Amino acid sequence: MNTQPELPRIIVIDDDPIILETIHNTLTDLAILHTTTCPQDALNTLAKLPFDIFITDQIMPDVTGIELMKKAQDINPDIIPVIITANANKESAIDALKNGAYDFIEKPISPIVLIKSISRIWDKLKTDNHNNNLINDIKATNIQLKLQNQELNEKNEKLAKTEETLNKRTKDLRKNVTELLKAEVEIKSSAVKAGMAEVATNILHNVGNVLNSVNVSTSYLLDLVKNKRSNIFHNIAQLLTENKDNLNDFLINHPKGKLLPLLLIELSDAFKNEDKSVIYELNRLSINIDHIKTIITLQQNYADKPNFLESCSIQTILEDALRMVTADYSTHDLQINLDIQEDSLIVTSRHKLLQVIINLLRNARESFVEYEQKNKKVLITLNNNPTTIKIIDNGVGILKENMEKMFSHGFTTKKDGHGFGLHSCYMAIKELGGEINVSSDGLQKGTSFTIILPEKVASGEPQEV
Structure with missing residues (x-):
């Protein structure tokens, strides 16, 4: 020392x-x-x-x-x-x-400055000396390898079982990813047939975001499986077996023997970290797959009888729309909140209303593309008497001279826009007997879309539009 x-x-x-x-x-x-x-x-x-x-x-x-x-x-x-x-x-x-x-x-x-400087240097020297002593102590633990040798075979067997489990789970995950990709194609086909091209685009975008996370986790687990650390334990056990007659001398004097304790400690720490990582990635995969299943289920529910007027909970439609865009909004670091004073039960087309809400939420998200800020927020509100839905963002806003053109066919302020989204929203709400308008205080002042739906009593059988 x-x-x-x-x-x-x-x-x-x-x-x-x-x-x-x-x-x-x-x-x-x-x-x-x-x-x-x-x-x-x-x-x-x-x-x-x-x-x-x-x-x-x-x-x-x-x-x-x-x-x-x-x-x-x-x-x-x-x-x-x-x-x-x-x-x-x-x-x-x-x-x-x-x-x-x-x-x-x-x-x-300054005496104070001088003393502080010398104290810092002296503390550093004492720390360096302490660290050197610790290194020497670690080297002294080489003699404990003889006891640890008995545990090597058990750890090697456990590692082999873990590797087998990871291989199986990885195959299952790859199968799930394939099934999800097929489901993605089916969603798009179903949406087009049901007249939900805009909704399908948003759904697929959100599924794609979640699938990216699934693929990242799958790739990580694959890399982990390919990392054959079991061979390391086999080599260590073989090395100790070859030197069993002079084990003490091997552990104390041989260059490879002296390195074994540090190697075992590092391997132990690595396995603990890998176990945590595997559990974390598997949990993430489970959550992401459940989220995709939820999106698919919602889409299938709305694709059923898309042209029918029926008794609808507006709160449920808003919550469903929120679930469909959550992944997309999270990817863009965008906060979205739902403020419902009281649910409204009216007769309307849930498919058409959902399409309008999702289009407006996409429009809100795109309002931040050319106007980057730290706190990106979107608020959805629902009030009664009459049934009024508002979608408010603090994005780029709208110029005063463009306000009256926002719902015109072909009008757009986006570089790659086609001018159909807001026009289709206007036409859908008009078909439902409601009205939609937009307001903004100008550029960088945010935008507010307001939908007012007609008051209808929810009664009778569903009617086809």
Whole structure:
């Protein structure tokens, strides 16, 4: 074990005796000091005696502090240099630190600043020495390998079983991904047949976002399975078996034997982290697959009898729309909230109303594409008497001169827009006997869409539109 003196050994060089006296008076009880005005005397002393810290003035008659510091480090590479100067500026400080100085102290020297600097350096030296002692202690644990050898075979068997389980789960996950991709195609086909092209696009976009997470998790688990750490345990066991007759000597003196304890500790930590990662990824996969199933189920429910008027809960339609866009909104770091004062039960086409809500939510999300901000928010509200739905965002907003054109066929303010989305919303709400309007206070002021649905009594059998 390396021992360390109780006080730091410091050599100080400055051509000003007053500075030397100030440093001596400040550190006399805190360190073992050698002060001198002669650079060569300092180097000669450093070559003969061990020192921990080297304090030098930056500007001296025959040599700079940086030059002297480098010479001192040639003699003792472990010594920690500190530069002091009366001409302090940012450039000189950076230059000193770049050339290896640990600290840079301005004149006139503040005793408090000097003491804090020496204390930091001394703490660092003590920590380094402590770490070296810890390394030596770790090496001493090599003798415990004989006891750990009995556990190697059991761990190897467990690892093989884990690998087999991971292989099976990975195959199952790949099968699920294939089935989900098929379901994605079926969703698109069903949506087109039912006249839900816009809804299907949003659904597929959200499913695609979740599938990306599924693929990431699957790839991670595949890489984990391919990592044949069981071979490492087999090699360790074989190595110990080959040296069983001289195990103590092998563990203490042989280069490979001395490394085994550290290797086992690292492997143990790696396995623990891998177990946590596997559990985390499997949980993520379960959540993502359930989310995709939910989206698919919702889409299938709305594809059933899309052209019928029936008794509908507006709250349920809004909540379903929210579920369908959640993944997309999360991907774009967009917060969405639902504020319902009271549910409204009316006769309407749930398919058409859902299509309008999803189109408006997509429009709200796209309002942040060219207007990036930290707190992106969308709020959906529902009020009664009459049934009123509002979708409010704090996105890019709308110019006043464009307000009356927003629902016109072919009008768009987006670079890749086609001008059909808002027009189709207008036509759908009109067919349902309602009205839709838009308001905005201008660019970067957000936008609010308001849908007012007619009051109808929910009674009788569903009617085809």
